[in-house]
Amino acid sequence: MASYYLRRRRPGDTLQTSALINEAYLRLAEHKNMRWQNRAHFFAVAAQAMRRILVDHARSRNAAKREGRAFKVSLEQAENVGQQRGAELIALDDALNELAVFDQRKSRIVELRYFGGLSVEETAQVLAVSAVTVKREWRAAKLWLLRALSSEEQN
Amino acid sequence: MTPERWQEIDVLVQAALERRAEDRSAFLAQACSGDEALRREVESLISYEPQADAFLEQPAFAGSVEITADEQQRLLAGSALGRYRIKRRIGAGGMGEVYLAADTQLERTVALKVLPVEVAADRERMQRFVQEAKAVSALNHPNIITIHEIGQFDGTHFIAIEYVNGETLRERLQRESLTLAETLDLAVQIAAALAAAHEAGIVHRDIKPENIMLRADGLVKVLDFGLAKLTAHRDEQLDGEAATRAQVQTQPGMILGTVAYMSPEQARGLAVDARTDIFSLGVVWYEMLAGRLPFAGETTSDVLAAILKNEPAPLTEYVPELPEELERMVNKALRKNREERYQHSTDLLIDLRDLKQELAFAAKLERTAAPTNNDKATAGPTATDTESQNAQTTSSAEYIVSEIKQHRRGLLAVLALLLLVAMGLSYWSYAHRAAATDTKQIESIAVLPFQNASGNSDTEYLSDGISEALINSLTELRQLKVIARTTAFRYKGKDVDPQAVGRELNVRAVLMGRVRQTGDTLNVQVDLVDAATGAQLWGAEYERKVSDALSVKQAIAREVTEKLRLKLSGEEQQRLVKRDTTNAEAYQFYLRGRYFWNKRTADNLRKAIGEFQQAIDRDPNYALGYVGLADCYVLLEQYAGVPASETLPKARAAADRALQLDDSLSEAHTSSALIYQRMWRWAEVEAEHKRAISLNPNYPTAHQWFAGYLQTKRQFDAALREIKRAQELDPLSPIISDHVAWIHLLKNDLNAVIEQCQRNIELNPNFPGTHYLLGAAYLKQRRHEEATAEFQKAVELSGRASQWLSPLGYCYAVTGRRTEARRILKDLEEKYARREATGQDLARVYAGLGEKDQAFAWLEKDFEQHSGLLQIITSDYSFADLRSDPRYADLVRRMGLQP
Secondary structure, X not given: OOHHHHOOOXXXXXXXXXXXXXXXXXXXXXXXXXXXXXXXXXXXXXXXXXXXXXXXXXXXXXXXXXXXXXXXXXXXXXXXXXXHHHHHHHHHHHHHHHHHHHOHHHHHHHHHHHHOXXXXXXXXXXXXXXXXXXXXXXXXXXXXXXXXXXXXXHO | OOHHHHHHHHHHHHHHHOOOHHHHHHHHHHHHOOOHHHHHHHHHHHOOHHHHOOOOOOOOOOOOOOOOOOOOOOOOOOOEEOOEEEEEEEEEEOOEEEEEEEEOOOOEEEEEEEOOHHHHHOHHHHHHHHHHHHHHHHOOOOOEOOEEEEEEEOOEEEEEEEOOOEEEHHHHHHHOOOOHHHHHHHHHHHHHHHHHHHHOOOOOOOOXXXXXXXXXXXXXXXXXXXXXXXXXXXXXXXXHHHHHHHHHHHOHHHHHHHHOOOOHHHHOOOOOXXXXXXXXXXXXXXXXXXXXXXXXXXXXXXXXXXXXXXXXOOHHHOOOOOOHHHHXXXXXXXXXXXXXXXXXXXXXXXXXXXXXXXXXXXXXXHHHHHHHOOOHHHHHHHHHHHHHHHOOOOOHHHHHHHHHHHOHHHHHHHHHHHHHHHHHHHHHHHHHHHHHHOOOOOOEEEEOOOEEOOOOHHHHHHHHHHHHHHHHHHHOOOOOEEOOHHHHHHHOOOOOOHHHHHHHHOOOEEEEEEEEEEOOEXXXXXXXXXXXXXXXXXXXXXXXXXXXXXXXXXXXXXXHHHHOOOOOOHHHHHHHHHOOOOOHHHHHHHHHHHHHHOOOOHHHHHHHHHHHHHHHHHOOOOHHHHHHHHHHHHHHHHHHOOOHHHHHHHHHHHHHHHHHHOOOOHHHHHHHHHHHHHOOOHHHHHHHHHHHHHHOOOOHHHHHHHHHHHHHOOOHHHHHHHHHHHHHHOOOOHHHHHHHHHHHHHOOOHHHHHHHHHHHHHHOOOOHHHHHHHXXXXXXXXXXXXXXXXXXXXXXXXXXXXXXXXXXXHHHHHOXXXXXXXHHHHHHHHHHHOOOOOHHHHHHHHHHHOOHHHHHHHHHHHHHOOOOOHHHHXXXXXXXXXXXXXXXXXXXXXOOOOO
16 A cells, blocks of 8 residues: 555656646745745645645545546646555545644644655754654654554555 | 553654564563553554655655755665665755665765756856865865765766764754853864865855754764855856845745855855855854854845844843853854954964863863862862852853863763872872882883784784883873883894893883783783883783773873872873773774884875774774874875875864864874975974974974974974984984984985994894985995995885885986986886876986986976975985076975075
């Protein structure tokens, strides 16, 4: 199940990232008149936006598929992902929501690292904790997610 | 799951992961103490560990941070880039991705920085960057990160960098606030890195806490020299505001982080120079001290405006007890007008070091003054009490003391000092008691090389090393004349009568010993003998682990000084210990290094470099290790012909590091003096020599190298006085005895040369230099055949080193054997191409042939290469014919010397 996350991105992916960025900017633009308190704030919001875009997109595609419609969105090219990826993204999103219930910070770390693409150091800055803490919690969060995702697969 | 339950699980998962796989189940069985559900939960989570490494490591979408670097590809763990195998991603920034990778060829771990495509595509810019990166890396400065390789593979451009296991200053600052002593130490090291780079004409442009790595042992490494230039926007030169905007726009991920450390001229988009780095260092320093930025704001433009207009809040607002001098220095670095700032990072470095020393001295004063005011018997505890009282008062010195005390390492230092004070006191009282009953004091000693009783030549460095280290330690004591190593080592492997040795060397006491290694056990036996009577003054036997060779040496040094009934000043007592490393392994590498260095041939010098390097790797704060390294590099041009441009910067960096660690080390100043001399930095040479000699008038090499400097200035009488002093201290050293003969040769006292050389040959028939000097004297006496034979002997003994091949060629040339001279020229030319000869070697033969144009052409090459040996032309007899030529005077003047 986790194999997708291990796959190397194909060169085609990145060619279309501008499409994704455009959408991300649109989302961010919703926060009109908002002054970013700092860089950390910006990244936190950006990571959240990114997560929402990707997951919403995957959900809508899944829905479309269920309804048997041919569905094409601008983001399809951008992601270059199969349906399996969509399902995995949704599962991950669900698992993250569940994790957030009892460990908000670990869930945020995953959001920043995976959806925001931040390094350990940057994540530490955003959350105002030490890099060591981020590293440790990142690892624990991944263990928990791996298990959550594989048990879901078995179910 | 409840947060409470999860926390329980989480803690156990962390703890279990820190243990080895095979220990985990036992650990969990105990930790869960019967809560089987808990244990199952933890174990099931841990079972996913093998997959966790790669899981989610690739962000959901590449480019979310590097918004403009959108062509960037991520490399996957396990994939290969040329000979590098990617282990994992360790960071990202505007400069691309950074990976931890294994260099499969050299079997070392490196950090691999993959450059964004659009950066690498700009070939001209890339080339400039590569040049600069190489130049910085060539400095081999301990505080500058080493670049192993800049390359590309399959279209991906990358930089392979020394992997530093540690944290960035940013991480450190987030973790905890720094003590005053720590900030000072960090500032010194950063400034040292900048000074070295600036001297080479390289500006960093982006000094900030993210670019400063701290190794666990305290060594600072400055990263990414010149990288900022590579990423800066093309239109940087156009106009101020646009440039700033451009720069900001190119690096969205770095905007605020970088802007805060920009200098006013950078903020305006003006050209930058070294003073920009000084400003940025000022910002970093301010942040370290105050825990906040001097110029802050909510937005980029606010920050920029603050940098351009606002004065930072006085540091004393945040650190009330900050020494005034320190605040003045930070402010001077932060001046908006760069003309008012520190103009050179060297100036800043000097101020920093002075301050550091001053404060350390003040702190020491506080500590050492305490016990002497009190009853000796209670010196220890009373001192502690006194300190805690002092800590509450407010002078800057005391502030530092209390700061240091808060730091664990500092606390150890305090304890060590207290111990030393106690020791010093007991010695003092011992000496006084002894003086009352026995006025006889031993004022001279010879430490003979300890016998290597293992019968295994591999352990010879141990027996030699222990004796040598003892000689070095004892040499520090002013009232004691200690026979130098080279002379003492003439007795190596000989069955000696201590009384005879006493007479020959004119000493009162002789120290002898045996070292035996069985397995990893070291047995050292020592005897101190009164040379006048032959009576044993003291004997002892030590048994230690081989890795503890260091402690044996210290124990012996301590007891010997006690037996010698010397009154040691506190400082001297401290020096007996201070120069050493506490890392036994490092010490062993150091001993091996000196063993090879003393042999003075190209191969042995290279081996010595390897050993010293290892010593430093084991203990990066080992001052003498750096001195050893410097001593090797500075001699490499002379003995191996390697161009000075390669060796001197390394020598300089090593010596600087040694001085940074211990400014009172005579050996380090001696090294430093010779390096400056080879760099033609005449103003510094004499001062360094004088400093070295004043710190330890018993260090023969200090006098020897000072003599060498004086002869370059053609002050032969003064040179002779110095070399005689060296000879007194080390009467049997081949290199010093040769040097005596050499100065006689320069004074044209040929009989003295021949007499000295004959004596030297008797003692050491295989030292090439002696035969060369003898040949030179014969040549001047027109005893051509004898001269040729001696020159040939030098060539043969050295394995055809260029250094001795050249005078043989000269001899052939002036004695009419021109064909043979030309053959040697051809040989030398090939060696030059292989970088095993200097231009001067060839010029000498051309001078002999009377072909002045060629001679000057080769000397000119040396000049261009900034050869350290070129200065020899001012005194060497073979260049005498060139000296009337105006080109000679011109050349010498350009080197900064008087013709």
